[in-house]
Amino acid sequence: MNVLFICSRNQWRSPTAEQVFRRYPALSVRSAGTSRNARKRVSHDLLRWADVICVMEQKHKDRLMAEYPRLLENKPLHILDIPDDYRYMDPALVTQLEELVPEVLGIND
Template sequence: MKNEGKREKNWKDLYIRSTKLARAKQLGIEYPRISDAELRKNSISEASEQINVLFVCSKNQWRSPTAETVWRSHPKLNVRSGGTSPNARHHVSEDDIRWADVILVMEEKHKSRLKAEYTRVLDFKSIHVLDIPDDYRYMDAELVEQLKQTVPSILMIE
């Protein structure tokens, strides 16, 4: 008799969960949602772990690849770069955004484009605008210097 009560309860739980999953799928929502505390814990890397940083510009041609090259060898960072333009060398993907702990964009328009395209995925991501205009070529000395001055304070690294 005890087992039947438990069995019935499990069946009801499974039914309720499956209907919630189906409804969440219709709405494009992840279910079950992860608690805020767990999201923060997952997004904040431990001091001993590396930080995943995504650098973003328009075409992924000069600024973000330069940033990736400059910071690639830093022991506390894993870096990638991408562009917001459809004809970028590497267009920023949902996987890139999910991978990143921190997203550093060159201009405000890049932040706006990312938010327009990946609204849900960016809900708990840290995005910082570096305010670096499209005036530089790949590995331009002035661009490298700007990156070396601004990035450490944002990422709290040395």
């Protein structure tokens, strides 16, 4: 399963999610950001690649839906509701991701 994690600047939350879920054999993971200043920006190619998209906040879903409505028509898109309160690989962020994402994706470790 190809999973794309998205936050604003692709600096802390989505790269952490990418790092954490790399160890899951059933997943291929990437991350991107919605902001013009993102380290890696969301693109048509990334969205086409993804089977499932996980965004950190509602505003990320809103931006994606505004910019790429046709690409997202039949793709599962999950809002994780993780605020921008964490640094890269923050243990509290890792714990939240490990609790939320497997359930959302329907996978087990």
